[in-house]
Amino acid sequence: AQKVTQAQTEISVVEKEDVTLDCVYETRDTTYYLFWYKQPPSGELVFLIRRNSFDEQNEISGRYSWNFQKSTSSFNFTITASQVVDSAVYFCALSEGPGGSYIPTFGRGTSLIVHP
Amino acid sequence: NAGVTQTPKFQVLKTGQSMTLQCAQDMNHEYMSWYRQDPGMGLRLIHYSVGAGITDQGEVPNGYNVSRSTTEDFPLRLLSAAPSQTSVYFCASSYLERETQYFGPGTRLLVL
Numbered sequence: 001a002q003k004v005t006q007a008q009t010e011i012s013v014v015e016k017e018d019v020t021l022d023c024v025y026e027t028r029d030t031t032y033y034l035f036w037y038k039q040p041p042s043g044e045l046v047f048l049i050r051r052n053s054f055d056e057q058n059e060i061s062g063r064y065s066w067n068f069q070k071s072t073s074s075f076n077f078t079i080t081a082s083q084v085v086d087s088a089v090y091f092c093a094l095s096e097g098p099g100g101s102y103i104p105t106f107g108r109g110t111s112l113i114v115h116p
Numbered sequence: 117n118a119g120v121t122q123t124p125k126f127q128v129l130k131t132g133q134s135m136t137l138q139c140a141q142d143m144n145h146e147y148m149s150w151y152r153q154d155p156g157m158g159l160r161l162i163h164y165s166v167g168a169g170i171t172d173q174g175e176v177p178n179g180y181n182v183s184r185s186t187t188e189d190f191p192l193r194l195l196s197a198a199p200s201q202t203s204v205y206f207c208a209s210s211y212l213e214r215e216t217q218y219f220g221p222g223t224r225l226l227v228l
Contacts, residue, residue, distance in 0.1 A: 006158075009156070033214050035216070035217075037217075037219075043204070043221070043222055044219065044221055044222070045206065045208075045217075045219035047216045047217070047218075050215075050216055091158065091159065093217075095213060095214045097214065101213065102212070102213035102214040103149075103161070103164060103174070103213050104149075104161075104213065104217060105161075106151075106158050106159040106160075107158055108156065108157060108158035109158045109159075
C-alpha cells in the first residue's frame with residue numbers, strides 16, 4: 001500500500017482557474033513531516049513547503065496555499081488564479097519516524113497542465 | 117555553493133555494460149539518496165546514506181550498488197545495465213532525512 005497517495009494523475013485547467021492537488025498519507029507515527037515539491041518541464045525538482053505533524057496551521061504563500069488536516073490524513077495544495085508557469089508535476093512526500101526512520105517517501109505525482 | 121551536482125547529464129549504455137553515476141554535494145549534508153523516476157511511478161528510492169560509511173537499500177535496489185566514503189560524494193553503480201534501468205536518476209541530499217531534500221539536475225539513462 002502506498003504511504004502517500006496522489007490520486008489525481010493529471011489535472012487540466014484554464015488559466016486563472018483555482019486548482020487543488022490532493023495528497024493523502026498513511027502513518028502510524030505521531031511525528032512526521034510532509035512536503036510538496038514541484039517539477040517543471042525543465043526537469044529539476046524544487047522544494048515548495050515542509051510541514052511537521054504538530055503544526056496544523058494552514059499556510060499561504062502568494063497564490064499557493066496548503067491545507068493540512070490530520071483528521072483526514074491529508075495535505076492538499078491549492079493554487080489560486082493558476083498561470084501557465086504553474087504547469088508542472090507536483091509531488092507530495094512523507095517523512096515519518098521512528099519506524100520509517102524519517103526516510104522520505106514520495107507520491108506518484110500529479111501533472112498539472114494550465115492552458116492559456 | 118554548487119548544491120547537488122550530477123554527472124553525466126545523459127548516457128547511453130548497451131545491455132550488460134557497467135557505469136557509475138556521480139553525485140556530489142557541497143552543503144555538508146549527512147543524508148544522501150538516489151531515486152529513479154519513471155512515467156507514472158513517481159520517485160522511487162534506490163539507495164540512501166545517513167552518513168559517510170553508512171548505506172542502506174531503498175524500495176528498488178536490485179542492480180545497483182552504492183558506497184559513501186566521504187560526506188560529499190555518493191556514487192551509484194550499475195553493475196550490468198538492463199533495458200529496465202532506462203530511467204531518469206536523481207540524487208538528493210539534506211542535513212537530516214526529515215529535512216528538505218535538495219535535488220541534483222538528474223541523469224537521463226538509456227539502456228539499449
